[in-house]
Amino acid sequence: MNEYKPVAGSVSPNRKRRKIIGTSVYFVFLISTLVGIVSLGVLIFDVLDKGIPWLNWQFLTDYPSRKPEEAGLYSALIGTIWLMFMTALLTVPIGVGAAIYLEEYAPRNFFTKVIEINVSNLAGVPSIVYGLLGMSLFVYYLGSSEQFLGRTLLAGALTLALLVLPIVIMASREAIRAVPDSYRQGAYAMGADKWQVIKGVVLPSALPGILTGTILAMSRAIGEAAPVIAISALVYMTFIPAHPMERFTVLPIQIYNWVARPQEEFRGLAAAGIIVLLAILLTMNAIAVVLRNKYQTRSEE
Amino acid sequence: MGNSTVFNVRGLNVYYGDFLAVKDVDMDIKKESVTALIGPSGCGKSTYLRCLNRMNDLIIGASVKGQVSFENRNIYDSNVDATEVRSRIGMVFQKPNPFPKSIYRNIAFGLKVNGFTGDMDEAVERSLKQAALWDEVKDRLNDSAFALSGGQQQRLCIARALAIQPEVILMDEPASALDPIATLAIEDLVRELKVNYTIVIVTHNMQQAARVSDETAFFMVDKDRSGYLVEHDDTQKIFTNPTNQRTEEYITGRFS
Amino acid sequence: MPREDFENNLKIIQDELIQLSSMVEKSVFKSIDALRNRDIKASQQVIDDDDAIDEKQQEIENTCIDLIALEAPMAGDLRVIISVMMMATELERIGDYAEGIGKISLAMGDLPPLKPLIDIPRMADLSTDMLRRSTEAFVNRDTAAATAVRKDDDIVDDLYGQVYRELLTFMMADTSTIQRATYLLWVAHDIERVADRTTNMAERVIWLVTGQNPD
Numbered sequence: 001m002n003e004y005k006p007v008a009g010s011v012s013p014n015r016k017r018r019k020i021i022g023t024s025v026y027f028v029f030l031i032s033t034l035v036g037i038v039s040l041g042v043l044i045f046d047v048l049d050k051g052i053p054w055l056n057w058q059f060l061t062d063y064p065s066r067k068p069e070e071a072g073l074y075s076a077l078i079g080t081i082w083l084m085f086m087t088a089l090l091t092v093p094i095g096v097g098a099a100i101y102l103e104e105y106a107p108r109n110f111f112t113k114v115i116e117i118n119v120s121n122l123a124g125v126p127s128i129v130y131g132l133l134g135m136s137l138f139v140y141y142l143g144s145s146e147q148f149l150g151r152t153l154l155a156g157a158l159t160l161a162l163l164v165l166p167i168v169i170m171a172s173r174e175a176i177r178a179v180p181d182s183y184r185q186g187a188y189a190m191g192a193d194k195w196q197v198i199k200g201v202v203l204p205s206a207l208p209g210i211l212t213g214t215i216l217a218m219s220r221a222i223g224e225a226a227p228v229i230a231i232s233a234l235v236y237m238t239f240i241p242a243h244p245m246e247r248f249t250v251l252p253i254q255i256y257n258w259v260a261r262p263q264e265e266f267r268g269l270a271a272a273g274i275i276v277l278l279a280i281l282l283t284m285n286a287i288a289v290v291l292r293n294k295y296q297t298r299s300e301e
Numbered sequence: 302m303g304n305s306t307v308f309n310v311r312g313l314n315v316y317y318g319d320f321l322a323v324k325d326v327d328m329d330i331k332k333e334s335v336t337a338l339i340g341p342s343g344c345g346k347s348t349y350l351r352c353l354n355r356m357n358d359l360i361i362g363a364s365v366k367g368q369v370s371f372e373n374r375n376i377y378d379s380n381v382d383a384t385e386v387r388s389r390i391g392m393v394f395q396k397p398n399p400f401p402k403s404i405y406r407n408i409a410f411g412l413k414v415n416g417f418t419g420d421m422d423e424a425v426e427r428s429l430k431q432a433a434l435w436d437e438v439k440d441r442l443n444d445s446a447f448a449l450s451g452g453q454q455q456r457l458c459i460a461r462a463l464a465i466q467p468e469v470i471l472m473d474e475p476a477s478a479l480d481p482i483a484t485l486a487i488e489d490l491v492r493e494l495k496v497n498y499t500i501v502i503v504t505h506n507m508q509q510a511a512r513v514s515d516e517t518a519f520f521m522v523d524k525d526r527s528g529y530l531v532e533h534d535d536t537q538k539i540f541t542n543p544t545n546q547r548t549e550e551y552i553t554g555r556f557s
Numbered sequence: 558m559p560r561e562d563f564e565n566n567l568k569i570i571q572d573e574l575i576q577l578s579s580m581v582e583k584s585v586f587k588s589i590d591a592l593r594n595r596d597i598k599a600s601q602q603v604i605d606d607d608d609a610i611d612e613k614q615q616e617i618e619n620t621c622i623d624l625i626a627l628e629a630p631m632a633g634d635l636r637v638i639i640s641v642m643m644m645a646t647e648l649e650r651i652g653d654y655a656e657g658i659g660k661i662s663l664a665m666g667d668l669p670p671l672k673p674l675i676d677i678p679r680m681a682d683l684s685t686d687m688l689r690r691s692t693e694a695f696v697n698r699d700t701a702a703a704t705a706v707r708k709d710d711d712i713v714d715d716l717y718g719q720v721y722r723e724l725l726t727f728m729m730a731d732t733s734t735i736q737r738a739t740y741l742l743w744v745a746h747d748i749e750r751v752a753d754r755t756t757n758m759a760e761r762v763i764w765l766v767t768g769q770n771p772d
Contacts, residue, residue, distance in 0.1 A: 182396065183398060188387065189354070190391070190414055204401070205401055541632060548632075555560065
């Protein structure tokens with residue numbers, strides 16, 4: 001029979017002190033959260049306060065003007081919508097495709113590790129750098145003053161696509177990586193080949209995560225002023241682009257334009273512009289969240 | 302139970318990199334019977350099982366030497382397509398792993414992947430009936446597979462494997478994640494299935510091996526941690542009067 | 558040590574079996590001795606002692622059943638437990654024969670002896686010897702010894718034949734001897750059965766060691 005004697009020494013839990021620490025820590029974390037929420041709240045309130053008076057249908061359908069009462073952001077609005085749409089169209093297939101290759105096909109060696117590190121580094125590069133890159137690569141032909149695509153929507157979309165590509169790649173990789181290997185094993189065991197496994201099991205499971213990545217990417221892209229300024233160089237536009245090879249402007253630029261003006265009214269217009277921008281952002285997020293939930297319930301554990 | 306053999310394994314060695322995981326196995330597996338693989342942890346029985354349908358191909362660094370003849374063809378020949386092998390030799394895993402899809406789509410997946418052109422509804426119903434799950438799910442085929450209990454999920458995985466009508470079903474500890482009642486349901490199912498299928502089942506539960514199998518193969522690890530086959534015989538003989546002393550020690554729990 | 562409690566229990570039931578065997582051997586010996594010496598008290602004691610034998614066999618059986626239910630014994634362990642259980646049953650029956658002989662002694666009571674008892678004690682000696690050797694074969698897992706016991710059963714059978722013919726002769730010659738001769742016949746029969754049962758035990762030992770039934 002084994003007998004265990006108690007070890008010498010005493011135990012003193014000091015529960016009172018632990019309780020105090022526990023409570024204090026809770027408040028510290030609460031306050032940290034509140035700092036962010038309160039700041040955001042103050043900002044939104046301010047914007048709404050200044051901007052709502054200027055929000056009306058005319059605001060949305062008028063072109064910019066030197067007279068504040070007649071100014072609107074129609075051109076910027078259409079430009080933003082066009083740009084988001086085209087950027088998404090470019091980024092998602094390329095980003096998801098790259099993620100699939102890196103996660104499912106690429107061998108695990110030094111070379112792919114280097115790629116992985118570089119992709120996440122690229123996500124941190126300042127957007128103006130992308131703007132300059134886009135300018136020299138897409139607007140002009142690689143440093144020369146010959147026009148390649150010119151200062152067009154397409155050039156802008158390509159530039160923004162490069163900007164947000166790392167985000168989509170990283171998020172998609174995470175989503176694909178998060179698919180349990182047991183699903184893949186189950187699919188292989190039924191005689192599926194690699195592509196059937198990816199198409200039938202991995203991608204459907206990874207879809208919520210990929211959509212989240214896309215939301216993040218588009219949310220970043222919609223607010224980028226610097227690279228778009230570098231590409232389009234326009235701050236005052238009184239027409240809308242009719243096809244991808246035309247010139248354009250976007251909401252952030254228009255808002256910046258108004259903020260820079262001395263008149264008080266233009267600050268109100270800027271605030272209204274911000275509200276519109278936020279509204280579009282929220283709409284995009286909402287659509288993606290709805291889509292994500294729709295696919296999430298199918299894969300719920 | 303048929304007299305012919307379905308698998309003829311000769312000189313099978315499995316390496317993970319430089320490490321020899323399974324050493325020199327020779328084994329014949331009879332048609333339409335249940336063969337249980339037993340042995341202590343790490344003795345290579347799961348690794349060996351995965352050789353039978355080339356699932357080890359998916360593990361980076363794994364290499365298989367030797368011959369596994371399935372119906373007189375070596376499945377490791379260079380001109381043999383692994384996906385064909387797996388469509389005829391199915392597998393059920395230890396933890397139930399239904400796809401995150403509906404019950405119906407889980408079973409339809411394998412059929413679609415293999416280009417099934419017949420009546421899908423009928424095929425799904427037949428598979429679920431064979432797996433003794435039809436009555437429990439027939440009114441909710443479009444529900445998520447995850448709405449089922451653990452035991453039901455495992456039977457769904459078995460139905461999924463049966464759907465493409467393989468000749469063999471490999472089971473890697475299929476009941477070890479289940480409660481005792483669900484376990485017995487799986488064992489009953491195995492007994493029913495062996496009429497039409499050859500089944501090879503890895504189990505760490507000796508009573509289960511004794512209850513369910515016709516033949517039992519006992520694996521052990523040697524001092525280099527390589528697994529090898531100690532004894533393979535009728536289950537009745539292994540559990541009442543085994544030939545090898547090490548088998549006796551393992552079965553009577555004197556193995557330490 | 559793996560399964561220490563189980564190992565202990567296996568040892569215990571085997572020790573108990575040896576004890577039971579010893580008790581039964583003594584009973585058989587005593588019953589024949591009492592018969593020969595017309596010792597009424599001794600015969601009564603044999604009859605009384607049978608309760609203890611029955612009790613012990615029942616205990617052994619219950620322990621074996623519990624071990625089967627609770628320990629899921631396999632292979633060699635299973636054969637040990639089954640052997641102990643079945644040999645205990647055989648021993649209990651042998652004990653019953655000893656009791657029977659005791660009862661016959663009492664029934665014969667004051668009747669004058671029919672003849673000096675020679676062959677019957679010889680049968681009894683052989684049978685008790687076979688019993689002891691079967692038990693030793695079990696302890697030592699000795700199939701050779703067990704086989705020898707099986708052979709000796711023939712000798713006992715032959716002796717029984719002899720006794721039978723002799724007693725028959727008595728009865729045919731003088732009908733007043735029928736009662737006593739019949740009693741003695743019973744005794745001889747019981748002893749022959751003792752030898753049969755020890756042979757069963759020996760065969761069980763061979764099964765225990767080899768896993769196969771001897772032919």
